[in-house]
Amino acid sequence: GAGVSQSPRYKVTKRGQDVALRCDPISGHVSLYWYRQALGQGPEFLTYFNYEAQQDKSGLPNDRFSAERPEGSISTLTIQRTEQRDSAMYRCASSLEPLGALSSYEQYFGPGTRLTVT
Amino acid sequence: DAKTTQPTSMDCAEGRAANLPCNHSTISGNEYVYWYRQIHSQGPQYIIHGLKNNETNEMASLIITEDRKSSTLILPHATLRDTAVYYCIVRVQSSGNTPLVFGKGTRLSVIA
Numbered sequence: 001g002a003g004v005s006q007s008p009r010y011k012v013t014k015r016g017q018d019v020a021l022r023c024d025p026i027s028g029h030v031s032l033y034w035y036r037q038a039l040g041q042g043p044e045f046l047t048y049f050n051y052e053a054q055q056d057k058s059g060l061p062n063d064r065f066s067a068e069r070p071e072g073s074i075s076t077l078t079i080q081r082t083e084q085r086d087s088a089m090y091r092c093a094s095s096l097e098p099l100g101a102l103s104s105y106e107q108y109f110g111p112g113t114r115l116t117v118t
Numbered sequence: 119d120a121k122t123t124q125p126t127s128m129d130c131a132e133g134r135a136a137n138l139p140c141n142h143s144t145i146s147g148n149e150y151v152y153w154y155r156q157i158h159s160q161g162p163q164y165i166i167h168g169l170k171n172n173e174t175n176e177m178a179s180l181i182i183t184e185d186r187k188s189s190t191l192i193l194p195h196a197t198l199r200d201t202a203v204y205y206c207i208v209r210v211q212s213s214g215n216t217p218l219v220f221g222k223g224t225r226l227s228v229i230a
Binding site: 004030031033037040041042043044045048050056059089092093095097106107108109110111112 | 159160161163164203205215216217218219220221222223224
């Protein structure tokens with residue numbers, strides 16, 4: 001079946017512009033996560049949703065970053081007034097509904113969006 | 119989540135077993151050990167997880183010490199396609215899905 005998809009795959013934007021990154025999770029997956037990954041580093045958590053509810057946004061670097069998932073499926077990560085330090089790979093992941101008291105153990109990652117701010 | 123410590127890099131000869139260590143000395147009783155890997159520029163991929171018993175699946179084996187302060191991921195017959203960054207993660211099991219906290223991982227190079 002189809003995996004997690006992200007678009008665009010590559011985005012080059014000028015400093016000060018707004019960008020919107022899209023994530024389409026695996027059908028039926030209730031949890032959706034956003035991570036950011038700098039070169040040579042592991043992914044860094046940004047925010048995540050269960051269905052349409054944003055559960056934790058403590059990883060968002062500042063108020064220029066926001067995310068939504070209005071219908072509990074597709075999610076958009078928006079960065080306003082981009083800065084060069086925002087350049088990174090932005091990765092989305094999704095997972096199934098928790099099994100009772102246990103977290104769903106496997107997160108499925110998309111190919112990422114490579115954002116370059118010039 | 120508890121912090122993990124892994125070697126920065128390791129080499130392994132093709133066909134031999136790759137043993138990747140991880141220290142998690144501050145792990146709590148309700149935290150599981152997870153392993154993910156990331157091949158080149160792809161997204162991370164789940165490998166295996168465990169609480170205190172040793173685990174095995176089609177990809178790898180996970181050996182957790184009795185005091186749970188360290189673990190070893192074993193790839194029994196490494197191939198060139200196993201070259202990747204391997205992340206050891208400890209994660210609380212709770213009533214709901216939670217994000218993963220990645221460290222820097224171990225870069226495994228499988229050599230022909």
